[in-house]
Amino acid sequence: MYIVLTHDVDSIKRPLRHVLSRWRRFTISDLIRHIFHIDNLYNNFDELISIEDSVGSRSTVFIPVQLFSIDEIKDKLKTMIREGWEIQLHYVYEPIQYEALFKMQKSYLESELDIKVQGVRVHNLIINDSILKMFEKEGIIYDTTYRAEALNTYSPLYIHKKIIELPIAVMDADLFGRLHMSEEKALRYIFKKLENAKEKNEKIFVILFHQEALRMKGGRIYSDLVKMLYERGYELVRCIDIVNRVLKGEIKV
Ligand SMILES: [Zn+2]
Incomplete structure (x- = not known):
């Protein structure tokens, strides 16, 4: 079974008052670094890169063009693309003229990063048949917006x-956020779910951790999680690696 590592990037910075009102989420030393502008706790691309690089893996990162200016991270994203990370669209759905806005977001991301958007995850996990139909019409090959619970499978x-x-x-x-787990409990929960999936011969297990949360209480277990998965011998891959295997018939769907 392959582990698919993915990240959504909902924000890359927040006003200081936002950070201070949520101070319990961070370590004191991180907070001090943030307050004195030595660091930005919502920009964790370097952490993401070093965590995954330490086990020789790469992930898929879903980037929105409507939630902040892509100019601020464009150079970082281009470096990541060169080094093997997969960048795809974090589509922000708005009901009014959604097709036009999808086309606009897709082509803007493509032209800014010089990539072809093949995969999508919708912000806030909003998905339905008309959105999927539009993806198909616009040449999208894969989507990763549904939870496994919605489809009764972990496999593609x-x-x-x-x-x-x-x-x-x-x-x-x-x-x-929703289940209010402690970090220890969350790790146990993830591995229990993973064991269940393995017993059912599921082919993949998709993990989503938000970029901005990698140094927050909760999200910061990502580093341990990746290490544990690697030590247990799992192969950590990107979405496109799975999609290519499906298209070649190596993974049966
Ligand atoms: Zn999002």
Whole structure:
């Protein structure tokens, strides 16, 4: 079974008052560094890179163009692309003229980073048949917006004819925001879910941790999680690695 590492990037900075009102989420030394502008606790691309690099793995990073200016991280993203990270679109859905806005977001990301958008995850995990139908029309190959619980599988499947869906097995916001788990409990929960998936012969297990949360209480277990997965011998891959294996028939769907 492959472990698919993914990240959504919902923000890259926050006003100081936002950070201070959530001070309990951070370590004191990180807070001090943030307050004195030595560091920005919501920009964790370097952490992300070093965590994954330490075990020789790469991930898929979903980047929005509507939530902040891409100019601020464009150089970093280009370096990541050169070094093997996969960058795809974190589509921000708005009901009014959603097709036009999708096309606009897709082509802007493509032209800014000189990439072809093949995969999408929708911000706030908003998804339905008309959105999938539009993805198909716009040449999108895969989506990874549904939770595994919605589709009763962790494995890739064809959804709405030609779109390959990679269901989300675990997301940090569900563990810590919705289910209020401690960090220890979250790790146990993830590995229990993983064992269940393995017993059912599932082919993949998609993990989503938000970029901005990698140094926050909760999200900071990502580093331990990746190490533990690596030590247990799991192969850590990007979405596109799975999609290519599905298209070549190496992974049966
Ligand atoms: Zn998002």
